[in-house]
Amino acid sequence: MHSKASITAIGTYVPERILTNADLEQMVETNDAWIVQRTGMKERRMAGEHEYASTLACKAIENLREQYHKELLDVDFIIVATTTSDYAFPSVACQIQQHFHIPQTGAIDLNATCAGFTYGLHLANGLITSGLHRKVLVVAAETLSKVTDYTDRTTCILFGDGAAAVLVERDEEQPSFIASHLGTQGEGGQHVYLPNISHTMFGNPLSTSGKIVQNGREVYKWVTRTIPSGMSELLRTANLNMDELDWFVPHSANLRMIESVCEKSGFPYERTLTSAEHLGNTSAVSIPLALQLGLNEGKLSNGQILMLYGFGGGLTHAGHIIHWQLDAC
Known part of the structure; x- marks a missing residue:
């Protein structure tokens, strides 16, 4: 089915507290050189004691509204990708509805771990293209620091906290979604x-x-075997060649893993947007954080063709080829 949905705005938020590799050296048997060599990470952000997924999510949405001057009262569906919700229930999506006083909207949390953002986009595209909804808020929010074992040197070096939000709106003229692939x-x-x-x-x-x-x-073996194959399937579905992509935006699990995926797929690492170096592995949030960094650095511009690819626990993965065309700020 031909898409009728477009990504029109983005907003992000990361907590103020920074956890550096030097800080981790004081907590477990590790060092900066070891961490950088194996992950490419130098620091990550940590939520405060009274900051939760809903806190970060609302700040990311406020950032979106400030940047793009978007009205939120007519949002008719809220999708939140998270594995670290404040409560088993109510959902983070319901807390967002309350915070912004959105009068008439559906609200759900979804758990596809590190593929959560790309799954959220997939659902938003389907809801809008089918005609069921017209304006969907897709949010990713994680406070992984609250569920990380800081005595385990193999995992505590990886994870960080953050949130991001995008608006997906009805658009029959220039839809964002070109092809999708899930597994x-x-x-x-x-x-x-x-x-x-x-x-x-x-x-x-x-x-x-x-x-x-x-x-x-x-996990490394599964990612480096599965994602290059998924990338090929996406390109085949879109009838595009690798060199027609402007940017590859994978889940920033580990920069060494991304380098391997690029090598096996034949995509140049230099045209990859990531967020892990200074923000760590933020699970569902890592792709939109990389998009925002790309905008900040002047790399992303309207009219470009991007491949987004999320993958993680489940094990699950979801990728999209999209036409990047945000509304004017």
């Missing part, structure tokens, strides 16, 4: 998880720590 490998779910009610998966015992657990080696 799931549920049997890999045991390789990266956050414990909750159940303490077994596929008959195997799980950690009961309440903190993120990750088998980095297995």
Whole structure:
């Protein structure tokens, strides 16, 4: 079905507190050179004691409104991608509705972990293209620092906090969405998880720590095998060649992982937008943070063709090729 939806505005927010590699050296057995060599990360942001996913989300939406002077009262659906919601329920989306006093809207949280933002875009495109909705607010918000084990040197170096929001609106003249590709490998779910009610998966015992657990080696192997293939499928669906893409914007899980994906797919790393170096792995938020950084640095401009690709726990992945065309600020 031909898309009738366009991304028209973006806003972001990251907490003020910075956790540097030097800070981590005081917490676990690690050092700056080791972290940079394996991840490319130098620092990440940390939510305050009284900052939650909803707090960060509302500040990102306020940033969107300030930058693009957008009306929010006519938003008719709110989608929030998060794995660290304030409560099991009510949802972060419902808290956003209350904060901005949006009078008539649907509101849901979705959990596709690090692919959450691209899944949110997929749902927004479908809701608008089908004619069910006209203006959807897609938000990604994470406070991963609250579920990170700071005694585990393999995971605590990775994660950071932040939020981002985009507006997706009805547009039959210049829609954003050119092609999409989604996939799931549920049997890999045991390789990266956050414990909750159940303490077994596929008959195997799980950690009961309440903190993120990750088998980095297995996740790395899955990403570098799966994402290049997904990129090829996206290009085939869009009838485009690799050199017709202006930018590749993957989930910023680990810059060394992204380098490997680029090498295996044949896409030049120099045309990749990331956010991990100074903001860490922010799960669902990393792609829109990279987009905002691209705008700030003058790399992104209207009319460009982008490939966005999210991937993570589940194991799940979702990619889009989009036409970048924001409304004037």
